[in-house]
Amino acid sequence: MTEQVLYIILLGPPASGKGTQAAQLREFLELPHVASGDLFRENLKNETELGLQAKEYMDRGELVPDDVTIAMVMDRLSRPDCAGGALLDGFPRTIAQARALDAALAAAGHRVALVPCIQVPDDVLVERVSGRRLCPVCGESYHVRFNPPEEPGICDNDGAELYQREDDQPETVRRRLQVYHEQTSPLIDYYRNRGLLIDIQGDQSIEAVQSDLRSAVSKIGLFRK
Numbered sequence: 001m002t003e004q005v006l007y008i009i010l011l012g013p014p015a016s017g018k019g020t021q022a023a024q025l026r027e028f029l030e031l032p033h034v035a036s037g038d039l040f041r042e043n044l045k046n047e048t049e050l051g052l053q054a055k056e057y058m059d060r061g062e063l064v065p066d067d068v069t070i071a072m073v074m075d076r077l078s079r080p081d082c083a084g085g086a087l088l089d090g091f092p093r094t095i096a097q098a099r100a101l102d103a104a105l106a107a108a109g110h111r112v113a114l115v116p117c118i119q120v121p122d123d124v125l126v127e128r129v130s131g132r133r134l135c136p137v138c139g140e141s142y143h144v145r146f147n148p149p150e151e152p153g154i155c156d157n158d159g160a161e162l163y164q165r166e167d168d169q170p171e172t173v174r175r176r177l178q179v180y181h182e183q184t185s186p187l188i189d190y191y192r193n194r195g196l197l198i199d200i201q202g203d204q205s206i207e208a209v210q211s212d213l214r215s216a217v218s219k220i221g222l223f224r225k
């Protein structure tokens with residue numbers, strides 16, 4: 001095993017499968033999964049000031065302001081389990097966030113290694129969101145049709161009752177997609193221009209997407225085993 005420090009960013013629109021893929025890829029890469037949306041939801045569950053502040057934006061499908069988001073993610077990346085890097089999901093989401101991440105990594109002598117961008121057409125995303133179900137205990141993400149639990153509405157891992165995310169209402173989803181196209185998609189060129197972007201066809205089975213991600217990562221020698 002090498003002592004490589006790895007930062008990989010999963011880019012992609014809402015419901016493109018970032019969380020689903022990261023949950024599997026983290027084991028392959030032996031990296032912690034750092035998802036900004038999950039961090040906000042965790043804060044909200046614990047009723048922190050940050051969580052309540054973020055809720056206002058999340059409920060509308062808008063982005064939480066950059067300063068708050070950057071501070072939260074940097075704090076997470078400074079914890080000991082991220083000493084070897086991280087698999088980032090949902091961050092960065094604006095050019096300002098990408099620049100802040102680049103600067104923080106450069107200050108520590110590190111850089112982003114790869115940015116797989118999971119591409120999925122908007123109409124497919126809407127169908128995915130409407131069928132998404134989540135576990136409140138372990139965070140596992142299911143889909144009523146595409147990735148159903150063994151028993152409907154019940155988590156395979158721990159038997160907890162699954163729930164739907166509040167921002168998965170159709171109107172909020174439309175706004176989230178619009179925000180992605182306006183504010184996040186410029187990151188595609190940002191990372192492409194740096195030679196870091198890899199397009200991943202996301203409109204295939206979960207297994208096929210995972211296999212494409214693993215071969216992209218393996219090709220450039222980024223796996224650590």
Ligand code: AP5
Pocket residue numbers: 012013014015016017018019020021036037038040057058059061062063064065069089090091092093094097128129131132133141142143144146147167176202203204205206207209
């Ligand atoms: P966040 O939690 O990051 O949500 P998102 O980007 O909208 O993405 P999702 O989590 O909805 O989708 P996903 O790509 O993880 O897909 P999943 O694997 O679940 O952000 C939420 C909010 O927090 C934002 O709107 C914003 O307000 C705030 N926020 C977060 N980060 C921020 C930042 N950096 N700056 C500012 N604000 C920020 O899959 C979706 C469904 O599809 C599941 O049901 C799954 O089972 C199914 N599925 C997955 N892959 C496939 C497949 N290949 N085929 C069929 N079904 C599939």
Ligand code: MG
Pocket residue numbers: 018019020035037
């Ligand atoms: Mg997610």
Ligand code: ZN
Pocket residue numbers: 135136137138139140155156157158159160
């Ligand atoms: Zn569970």
